[in-house]
Amino acid sequence: MSAPRRHACSPDGARGGFLDRFGVFAEALLVGVWVAVAALPLVTVPAALAAGASHLRRWTGGEAAGVRSFARDVRVALGRGGWAVGLGLWAGLGLLAADLAVVRGGGLPGGRVVGVVGVLAGLWAAVGLLRACSAWRAGARWGGLLAAGGRRTLRDPAGSLLVVCGFAVVGASAWFSAPLAVPALGVCVAAVLAVEQRAAVAAAA
Numbered sequence: 001m002s003a004p005r006r007h008a009c010s011p012d013g014a015r016g017g018f019l020d021r022f023g024v025f026a027e028a029l030l031v032g033v034w035v036a037v038a039a040l041p042l043v044t045v046p047a048a049l050a051a052g053a054s055h056l057r058r059w060t061g062g063e064a065a066g067v068r069s070f071a072r073d074v075r076v077a078l079g080r081g082g083w084a085v086g087l088g089l090w091a092g093l094g095l096l097a098a099d100l101a102v103v104r105g106g107g108l109p110g111g112r113v114v115g116v117v118g119v120l121a122g123l124w125a126a127v128g129l130l131r132a133c134s135a136w137r138a139g140a141r142w143g144g145l146l147a148a149g150g151r152r153t154l155r156d157p158a159g160s161l162l163v164v165c166g167f168a169v170v171g172a173s174a175w176f177s178a179p180l181a182v183p184a185l186g187v188c189v190a191a192v193l194a195v196e197q198r199a200a201v202a203a204a205a
Helices: 014-038 045-060 067-105 111-134 142-155 157-176 178-204
Strands: none
Touching: 014 045, 014 067, 014 178, 045 067, 045 111, 045 178, 067 111, 067 142, 111 142, 111 157, 111 178, 142 157, 157 178
């Protein structure tokens, strides 16, 4: 395990601050690769995202962080129901795909409205899941995390919109060049952490 890192702004001024911010960006790109590899079994997607958020939280806090602690977090998150959340994620995606297929077929009255509602519900679920993953800690229960993430998604529309923009970054990266979507995942995770921090500051003000 690597030694603790410190990422407070340097007393040297703007140059140190820039290097600190670039270091966080570079670490986020690396986390994207780790998350993508850990998510290959598909049902491990939520656990991988939770471990990625946990790693970035430790790294920016100057705590010891590395691939070993990331892998340990993936195992812990899976062992406490993360695999069930992963199954639910793919079941939900399947239902959404089936709903959109019916809408495109044109045989459903009010199909456009149903399609829009389905897409909005899918976005709400995706944002809520990411916000839940960003709040994960060892020992946390996924049921409570998901419920709280869903509530924060509705109560903080500005922050949720920023998370959707993170989805757009990943999608645009994949459209430009599929491999770019892998490190972009880490940027999305970092963006969700920033959104959660922003919401916490606003609530405390």
